[in-house]
């Protein structure tokens with residue numbers, strides 16, 4: 035849905051006429067989601083939404099509101115602004131309240147949306163699951179998964195400027211999961227993420243599932259004793275580790291407030307925090323970045339940032355206006371539209387190479403399920419393995435394993451990376467179509483980490499010790 | 501609008517739908533207020549409206565939502581198209597289990613509606629509580645209030661018409677500081693509800709909150725210099741907010757019928773429970789009695805009717821340790837009974853719920869409660885423990901994809917020796933396998949220990965839906981639990 039920019043300009047003018055500072059954001063989306071379970075489509079939904087987010091400030095007082103308007107008219111929007119205005123006298127002052135952000139102005143209105151996604155026939159989405167059912171149902175598998183796609187837009191104006199700045203984009207993310215009913219309900223999964231319909235490659239997903247299917251049905255399932263192991267993480271697991279590290283590590287606000295994993299005096303800008311082989315960027319211009327948004331959801335230009343360069347902390351990301359105002363820091367980014375990338379290394383680029391070069395007993399973990407921080411201050415986390423846990427040695431996948439629990443810290447992981455794959459891949463992070471805003475990270479297809487603590491193995495016979 | 505909704509439902513039947521319903525959120529209002537370190541941090545009001553239309557056609561579901569009520573008829577057509585397209589890959593024809601046709605209403609019991617309280621009074625109370633969290637040892641603290649109101653009209657093609665006016669009130673207190681090892685520690689509290697009282701601004705002006713704020717600060721001061729929780733196997737006394745998490749993660753989610761059937765597999769996961777397990781499986785010790793109770797007064801999980809239009813029911817899930825029932829909806833029990841080749845479920849448990857008009861309802865917890873036991877008050881429970889640990893307030897949780905195991909970290913722990921609390925410990929964690937853990941349930945506290953905890957952040961489904969619900973739970977004691985302080 036397109037917003038009439040004149041509506042934003044009119045409401046902005048009203049604020050100016052009233053001598054009030056303010057910012058108005060319009061967001062809209064149109065999304066489709068197909069969900070599959072037990073070899074059928076269990077849910078097929080579509081959604082459209084259009085909302086205004088208004089923030090006004092007068093002196094050191096501030097009020098915010100979010101509105102769905104009946105007819106999206108200037109009068110309705112100004113009516114809501116007036117209601118917010120009326121609350122200002124009742125509010126306490128915020129001493130640190132700074133001026134509004136300097137919005138990008140000029141030629142920054144980007145449209146990267148795939149128009150084919152707007153009024154599409156959802157049969158195309160259903161077909162992906164039909165293909166998987168055709169291939170695997172008669173092998174005793176149940177197919178499930180979710181396929182989300184859609185378009186979204188945002189436009190921002192504030193009283194420091196005359197014109198709104200806007201972005202339109204589209205994205206899709208799809209998962210296909212197989213449960214091997216005739217093989218103790220073991221699970222495997224394949225995922226894809228992209229920006230346009232043309233990129234969807236169902237055959238590649240089927241191929242990946244087939245590869246895992248072969249391992250799961252031709253090797254024995256074993257348990258492993260708890261202890262430390264060298265672990266090769268698959269792309270979904272690497273993405274999960276990177277995303278969680280970004281929340282507790284790369285957020286400037288958590289550093290300022292000391293609520294994250296980097297300590298003042300120990301992990302300051304310029305200090306060595308990770309191993310030499312770790313470089314992490316937040317770069318909207320990177321060729322690997324899937325969603326190249328030059329302007330964030332907050333309307334400011336997103337510069338290319340190196341967060342970690344060869345293990346050295348170079349930059350943090352500041353995006354919360356309130357916290358930045360408190361500490362007198364300038365907002366320099368937007369976390370919601372960040373595009374983190376862990377730069378690749380020289381490790382194996384294919385699964386075959388990976389297996390062949392692995393001589394010592396090494397665990398492979400495809401996905402980390404239900405990751406959570408156990409102690410944020412130490413960067414400690416826990417998660418269980420899922421969708422493929424293997425033991426590889428002597429150049430061969432020897433066994434597949436029961437799911438295991440990992441308890442490690444992001445400090446330990448990024449200081450003990452043995453190698454990173456030379457192949458880079460994008461992993462979806464927007465698993466829901468809430469108010470659609472596509473998000474992904476780019477990571478090496480695989481990384482190997484030394485001495486990862488495995489604290490439980492969920493083999494049934496060991497369950498009392500788990 | 502009600503006439504327009506009735507016309508659209510009729511037109512859907514005429515176009516070939518076998519069933520349809522419309523949920524119209526006439527008013528969907530949320531106010532969020534918070535402080536951070538003595539300064540106003542959040543002051544925002546959200547006003548939405550919209551409708552969700554669910555259509556059953558050719559045995560498959562379609563769903564479409566809009567925030568533009570002018571285009572409701574188009575939204576209905578889209579939902580019908582979605583159902584037809586879903587039917588292209590269908591193995592099992594959805595047949596809704598029967599329900600009573602109702603013309604009815606529900607309203608939260610509220611004494612002082614938060615929408616009628618002035619912003620000035622709200623600010624005054626916010627900062628009064630903020631002040632109580634200040635201490636030299638506390639370097640970060642915050643108070644937050646959330647007031648939620650929804651006016652919902654539901655109508656379906658079977659003739660039900662239901663009006664609901666729902667209020668929820670949440671408030672939380674947080675304080676944190678740096679411990680002797682230079683690491684951050686936190687104490688927090690979220691208000692719970694009393695089944696004999698009401699839900700409204702009265703919850704916020706309750707003076708118990710002042711006492712709680714001071715307690716949190718005192719406990720934090722002790723945590724900052726406390727010894728680490730030692731790794732050992734011992735008895736574990738779990739206080740209410742932690743019991744709520746335990747029940748939530750290892751009973752509630754494990755017993756959602758869509759999860760058991762495999763419809764959540766690709767995202768949230770499956771369940772270690774099979775259809776064969778009902779009426780047989782020993783889920784826990786004989787002391788374990790659990791329910792999915794859609795009638796618990798004053799809970800955010802009690803909304804009068806679920807989004808199938810089924811009135812809230814009180815369903816026994818686990819009876820003296822034996823698994824009896826699940827969280828069910830009209831859509832899934834027929835399929836489950838057919839697959840099991842026996843009638844496990846006789847009617848919908850009234851647990852089909854959607855976060856908002858934007859979402860298709862799925863099986864969600866309403867109030868997953870444990871019955872109080874006969875093992876006494878808190879002091880008596882502690883006195884029965886020779887060597888143990890008592891824990892409160894979730895800090896982190898991670899659960900296996902089939903809910904078969906879990907690992908929890910808590911904000912605070914108390915070491916128990918010879919039936920008495922010895923000292924506070926830092927960074928307590930515990931974990932286990934779900935079924936052996938529930939079988940180690942040794943004592944269940946009496947009515948005096950039972951509390952209705954509110955949960956505001958339960959996530960499930962794709963698109964993800966964040967649900968509000970409740971857990972009425974007593975304090976419980978488990979034996980031989982692996983505890984520690986390692987992450």
Ligand SMILES: [Zn+2]
Nearest residue numbers: 748957958959
């Ligand atoms: Zn939950």
